[in-house]
Amino acid sequence: MGARETVEVTGHLMDSGILSRVLDDIRDYGCDYVIEQFDVGHEAHDPSSARITVEAEDDTSLQRLLMRLQTRGVNQVAVGDALTAEAEIPGVLPDGFYATTNLETRVRIGGAWHEVENPAMDCGLVVDEAPAGDVRVRTVPMSDVEAGMRCVVGASGIRVSVPRPAPVDDGLLAARGGSPTDRPQTVVVRQVADGMRQAREAGKRLLWVAGPGVVRTGASQALVSLVRAGFVDALFGGNALAAHDVESALYGTDLGGEVSAAGVEHGHEHRVRALNTVRKAGSIAAAVEAGVLTSGIMHALVTERKRFVLVGSVRDEGPLPDVHTDVLEGLRAMREEIHDVGYCLMLATQHHSVATGNILPATVPLVCVDLDPATVTRLADRGTHRGRGIVADVGLFLEQLSLELVPDYRRA
Numbered sequence: 001m002g003a004r005e006t007v008e009v010t011g012h013l014m015d016s017g018i019l020s021r022v023l024d025d026i027r028d029y030g031c032d033y034v035i036e037q038f039d040v041g042h043e044a045h046d047p048s049s050a051r052i053t054v055e056a057e058d059d060t061s062l063q064r065l066l067m068r069l070q071t072r073g074v075n076q077v078a079v080g081d082a083l084t085a086e087a088e089i090p091g092v093l094p095d096g097f098y099a100t101t102n103l104e105t106r107v108r109i110g111g112a113w114h115e116v117e118n119p120a121m122d123c124g125l126v127v128d129e130a131p132a133g134d135v136r137v138r139t140v141p142m143s144d145v146e147a148g149m150r151c152v153v154g155a156s157g158i159r160v161s162v163p164r165p166a167p168v169d170d171g172l173l174a175a176r177g178g179s180p181t182d183r184p185q186t187v188v189v190r191q192v193a194d195g196m197r198q199a200r201e202a203g204k205r206l207l208w209v210a211g212p213g214v215v216r217t218g219a220s221q222a223l224v225s226l227v228r229a230g231f232v233d234a235l236f237g238g239n240a241l242a243a244h245d246v247e248s249a250l251y252g253t254d255l256g257g258e259v260s261a262a263g264v265e266h267g268h269e270h271r272v273r274a275l276n277t278v279r280k281a282g283s284i285a286a287a288v289e290a291g292v293l294t295s296g297i298m299h300a301l302v303t304e305r306k307r308f309v310l311v312g313s314v315r316d317e318g319p320l321p322d323v324h325t326d327v328l329e330g331l332r333a334m335r336e337e338i339h340d341v342g343y344c345l346m347l348a349t350q351h352h353s354v355a356t357g358n359i360l361p362a363t364v365p366l367v368c369v370d371l372d373p374a375t376v377t378r379l380a381d382r383g384t385h386r387g388r389g390i391v392a393d394v395g396l397f398l399e400q401l402s403l404e405l406v407p408d409y410r411r412a
Helices: 018-028 059-070 185-201 220-228 239-251 268-281 284-289 297-303 327-336 350-359 373-381 394-405
Strands: 003-011 032-039 048-056 083-086 104-109 112-115 124-129 135-140 150-153 158-161 205-210 234-237 307-310 341-347 366-370 387-391
Touching: 003 018, 003 059, 018 032, 018 048, 018 059, 048 059, 104 124, 104 135, 112 135, 185 205, 185 341, 185 387, 185 394, 205 350, 220 297, 220 394, 234 239, 234 350, 239 268, 239 284, 239 297, 239 307, 268 284, 284 297, 297 307, 307 327, 327 350, 341 350, 341 394, 350 366, 350 373, 366 373, 366 394, 373 387
Parallel strands: 205 234, 205 341, 234 307, 341 366, 366 387
Antiparallel strands: 003 048, 032 048, 083 150, 104 112, 104 158, 124 135, 124 150
């Protein structure tokens, strides 16, 4: 007989397909199961519940399976304290470490439950205990693990909660499945605007993740109007977004061509000259303060004192002095800015969107706008529970969103 554990799951198990995915996971991990109890909700809005005994060939395999099942909201019936082990090597988690999800997570230490402070994917759980007895449990990425850190191993003493999905009939295309053209975009944009207003009224921050497509489609002014109206608290992007924006502001071109139009003579020089101008000033903020950079998205962020994090790649020209060229440092800077986020918009940038989705708690509603449906699907595959996708031109989307949120935008 192998290692066994009894688990339970509650929710809309049938119509959401959760139960079938749970059973598929068990078989995929080479394990077996017996459904001990299954209660089906009487009414359509009633949740169902299931209690399942799972069996693996050894405890190591069982623990890996239990961690996998927790991504579906499946928790162990028997409640004990979490097990911990010290990290011995910097940047290396102990064997059997608990691999985190972005779901709301609680950890039982010393008979008491503690909320994980910053739920994020693909991290370890570190327990900090002060001399006075205060306990903190937080996620720590592998690269930031220090020798001597007390890390959670195994799945014992851990409970997760799956957030209620956004309504499927709310006018937004679900990230998995659905037709991108089956609802009027005006209705979709209006509902996004309502979600942003609600987050701001609740005192939450609005996070944007944007790619250079915002500039290419001529939507910079729309985003600027949203920054000035207070609907942007922080923005994540790469060197490309800022470089396109600065070139457009200084020369009226994008990659040497007029924005959304044909190329201009000697336009190929504009990109590097724009980058060189900001590098000479020392930073984007310094270029704004010196009166060199007088318009555009980055200018609006600086003058409105909004936060931005730019993380570079091997493809970058320059890059701009504000860009994090060390991706680990860039990711740390992004993590510092996700506190109190109540709504997130992701515009035409797959890699930055996926990276942001990985570090955001699953409870944060987010909207991904892209012409490529694969970007939306990839975001969903990374575990985004409250994500919605809109397959649309980002320029048209931003224009409509500005009309919804900024009363005088037509006169801008």
